[in-house]
Amino acid sequence: MSLSDPRFLQLQQWLACHFKAPFDIELISGDASFRRYFRVRVAMQHYIVADSSPALVDNRPFLALASAYRQAGIATPEIMAVDATQGFILQQDLGDQSLLSQLTADNAVHWYQQALRLLPKIAAVTHSADGPLPQYDAAFVQRELDIFPEWLLGHHWQLALTDRERQLLAQAFALLTDNALAQPQVGMHRDFHSRNLMVHQGQLYVIDFQDAVQGPITYDGVSLLRDCYIRWPDAVVTQLRSAFYRQCLAHSLLDARVTESQFNRWFDLMGLQRHLKAAGIFARLLHRDGKSGYIKDIPLTLQYVADVSAAYPELYDFGRWVQQRLLPLCGENA
Structure with a gap:
């Protein structure tokens, strides 16, 4: 400067x-x-x-x-x-201590429980002085998903997709869009993770909320617990996801008839949508905006996609494609 x-x-x-x-x-x-x-x-x-x-x-x-x-x-x-x-x-000035900088294996559950307790308040914010928050509708979801093939597969890796690969993407995108729209819609921060939570005088402060919308109930929770910048053991995520489910029920954000199994599916597939979008954005930040610091985070986001997809038969082939075709490219030319 x-x-x-x-x-x-x-x-x-x-x-x-x-x-x-x-x-x-x-x-x-x-x-x-x-x-x-x-x-x-x-x-x-x-x-x-x-x-x-x-x-x-x-x-x-x-x-x-x-x-x-x-x-x-x-x-x-x-x-x-x-x-x-x-x-x-x-x-x-909240200082320089993001939640990410404070997390350890010993304190992660404590901090994440605090962060999850913020979500019912965020869910309640569906309007501002400008009017209703934008709707995270099918067109919105598709615009976000399209960032992945355009910027990561196209601009960054310059992949020429086969018809079969394009079909895999289309089928996965349709499933993820349906999953987002099937969920209860609440106020949604849309970038709720450990870098956008600041620790100040022992309290969590929320930043970078300007892109808030009305959208799926699981979005902010999976954004937090399956963070693009740090990964926790599955047992820890499962424990916290269950707490998130119970919290949504306690605050009447979920119909009592929604089972934890259904909630977990919503959560898992919502995470896939976010991670595909994030991987595309990280490539766009490099090629459009000249910001190279996020490219190193692509392997983690894609590993989430491969691992979660493997648990769902309808996404098994897609996840295998990510694992076998895309993840090796991270090491070659990321």
Whole structure:
């Protein structure tokens, strides 16, 4: 980042008007979008400022969801000031401790239980000041699934699929779409995982919620428990998935007639949809956005797909194709 970067100069000018006192500013990250984040220190205080140009990012959903989430009792960073025209948002600094950085084999169940307890509150948020959250409908699911063949198979690996391979994809996508639409629809964060939960003063705070929608009840739970960035033993996931099921029943988010077996199927297949999308996004981040840091996470996402598919007869061939055809490519040219 150059000190002569026009947006950086604009940001400095805006902060100078806001604080009326000397401050230090440093870049701390750019996320998997068109946002940059800076830490600002003023005397003994420190803040985070998001730089997200309105030409590239619509900041209105983030601001509307921040208000809706806080009204629902969900801990999110407090917003101190906003310049909607320039796309600057000054927020509470939660520090650098993501949930991912705190997890160990000894404390994982404790932290994940805390995280799961946030989901009924998130499920209740189906509207913001902008109106109803978007519906995670069939077209939405298909758009997400299409990222996988376009960006990972096409742009990244340049695979020429056979008719049989295209048929396998189409059949799997249809099954996963039907699975998503069959579930109870609730408020859904849509990126609920260990990097988007911050540990601050012993409490979990939720970030990156601007893409929230109304969608399948299992989506956020499987996103958390089958994290794209860390994998836990199946026994741990099974224990936590069962707790998630009981929690959904206790909060009347599920009809009591929904069996745990049915819930588990919803959960498993929902995870497949998310992992296929994520693998495609990781490739898109490299080839479209010049962000190479996510390519290393593709093998884990595809291994989830292969392993879970093996448990379902209607996905067995698809999972074997992922295991035998795609996973070896990760080692060759990922």
